[in-house]
Amino acid sequence: MFKYIFKRIMQAIPMLVIISIICFGLIQLAPYDAVDAMTTPNMTEKTVELIKARYGLDQPAYMQYFYWIKGILSGEWGYSIVTHESISKDLSVRIPNTIILVLPAYFIALVLSVILGLIAGARKGKLADKIIDGLSSFGIAIPSFWMAMVLIFIFGYQLNLFPILGMHTIGDEGSFSDLFSHLVLPTIVLTLSFMPELVRYVRSSTIGQLSEDYVMVQQAYGAPSIGILFNHVLRNVLLPVITIVGMSLPMLVTGAVVTETVFGWPGIGTYFVKAIQGFDYPIIMAIMLLSSSLVIIGNLLSDILYSIVDPRIKGMGE
Amino acid sequence: MGRKNVNILIVLLVSFFLLLAGCSSKPQENADSNKSDGAKTPDTFIYGIDGDPGNAVNVISTGDRYGLMEIKTIYSPLYMYNGKDNVEYFLAESITPSEDFLTYTAKLRKDVKWHDGEPFTADDVVFTYEQMLKEENGGWARSQLIFNNQPVKVEKVDDYTVKFTLPEVSMGAFEALGNIFIMPKHVYEGETNIANSPKNATPVGTGPYKFKEYKAGESVTFEANQDYFLGAPKIAKVVYRIIMDANTATMALQKGEINAFAIQPSDAAKFKDSKNVSLKPYDEGRVGYLAFNLSSKAVQSKEVRQAIAYSLNRDEINTASYVSSDYYVNAYSILPEKATYYTDNVEKFKTDTKKSKELLASAGASDLKLKLGFTANNPIQQKQAAVIQQNLQAAGITVELVGMDGTALSQKMQSVHTDFDMYLGGYIMGIDPDTFNSLFVTDSTANYMHYSNPKVDELFNQGRVEKDDSKREAIYEEIQQIIIEDAAFYPLVTNKRILAIDSRIKGIEDAGLVPVYTFEDMSQLSY
16 A cells, blocks of 8 residues: 555656646746836836846746746745735735635535435435435536625625625724634635535435445345435445545635635635736746645545555555 | 434534524624724724735835825825816925926925934935936836936935926926825935835835735725824724725625725716715826727728727717716817816717718728727726727728737737737826827837827927917817827727715815825825
């Protein structure tokens, strides 16, 4: 098993390198020059040259790449060219903000969809299934910004139950209950947008499991169907869910872009959108690299976890 | 065993909903208590903005709207020039031109202190203008301090008198010398790179409010400067709150989470009958336009451009984008109505599809296909572009809409390119017509149309040094007529900015609504 884990880690490293080259290359291919964002038209050639030299933009591309990677490995992510703020500092403020929002939402979505998926799967074709499955279709079809606006209008404005803007009330920054009340609406939106696909997934694998022999055996012994569902089927359904959980790791960074923008949540999403608008290329590169690395790391983690839970897996790779 | 699992799940679920329910009651109490506090004496003014002004501002290189709003809150200029008879003095008590109009002498206030307690003197003024003139600093106002390739000379006469010496007479100088915010010499002295200085994160000014805190992506907070030379501000705290989504902002404003926001005309109806929020549309002197990219071959013929102008319908375009005439007036000249020597005695290109077709035929341009560049996420420009497309369709011209990101569009405009033949834009310039020369003079910095007419160049040069008022007026009227006749620039609209503001806020008249900064003097606002 350790051999398998070691092999998977070794495979992930060249992937990360390739990802970083792609991120860097894409920005180099962008239709405008990074230096344009820092200069104004009335600067002379000499001034522009000086600015280029200061940021190392006069060096050939491969040298710039090495400087960049060297910086990232040593925790120095560079500076925004629009606000001149340190990117690692900005990220260290914003990543926790996003995690506060995404993690609980994802957890709730996971728990609810396992329950709903199991029920729908077990009662395939019956009313409960039709309702759950129908709602999932509905959920997939609804854009999350629209859902956010509807919730803001009803619960934030008309019923006036929750605040609608940002993370804190101005002047009430330290209060936990204040933070919590700001969390409710965006969390609901995120939960509802994460859920439908998970429900679908659990439902279809439940249906698959229910036609397996062991279920028939249990039924033959006269075990109650709820018992079968939660004692036997659940375990087998949860196995592939590990894969999904691992693969959703990058969501911690970019999973809430739309929701954050609508609610004015000061997380990575709004930061990323702003950077793209202002062509703040060091930030774009950093976030692209971060989220694509998380995809690889997430895959790696889920593979490893899976191989621990189900030892048959490691045999398959060899 | 099975039962147990189900029970655990049910318990989990129930506790989760209880938790949610429990939490929902708390914020309600909070909101109520906030409200009752608010009804007594709110001490905070929260202004929603749809951009991030950033942590680092300085008076030299900060040039975007929200950065400048932050600057205006913290710093003061010598004076603000809002028109010939409308000069608002701040750090200067007066500024007087000499008889030959070559020197301007500014008398400074003696009672001004920087936010860190240091006294303000003429040294600060001289230092600021020198930094603005240094090319490597990339100062936004540098070009307006250069007269015929010669910089203005700034000298200290005594601690409270500064003399500006022009290299040659320029009638726009009075305006050009104003509107520049003064920076503290004792803070920035010896700084080689002002644009990226770490000192920008903790600005020290002389303005009505002191910088308190910047929260990335969230807000900028200011607190009242009790020593403000025009009197302590009445509201203790001002917050610029960053909200990227206009719908959320509109709702937050209706609800009272923020106290002011500049809304889109299409949202104005929501506030028509509102008791809590009142609308203050005000003129920013902005001219919105359709301009031609003259590096593109298809539109290099004047006849083709005039044909396009004849097929456009200004009223239709403006009603579609600005909803009601409360929020716009049709524009005909390159100058906004507030500018000195504005005239609407120019060719208005009244919609005439027949004439348009004739012109196209005589120019030999049949089956014309044009590309129109505009900012894709700007709701106003989306509508303008759609109506323009319709208008031109009627004249037999096919328009392809090229929507792009604002940054990409402005990068394109700054270089010679042929990606699109016309584009939508707008500018807020000064009051004196001379400040508009950079848009139209051959090879000038902001001449994105790549327009070149030697007659216009010559007239702009004459107008700048002409001392006689009526002669000057004639020169600028001719300029307006020639540029419009050339049809490279089709003015669409002078639109208003609609500030939706909490009805409890008083003193908006005294604070003064001005272009870009919103308030001329925020210290006058009160609840």
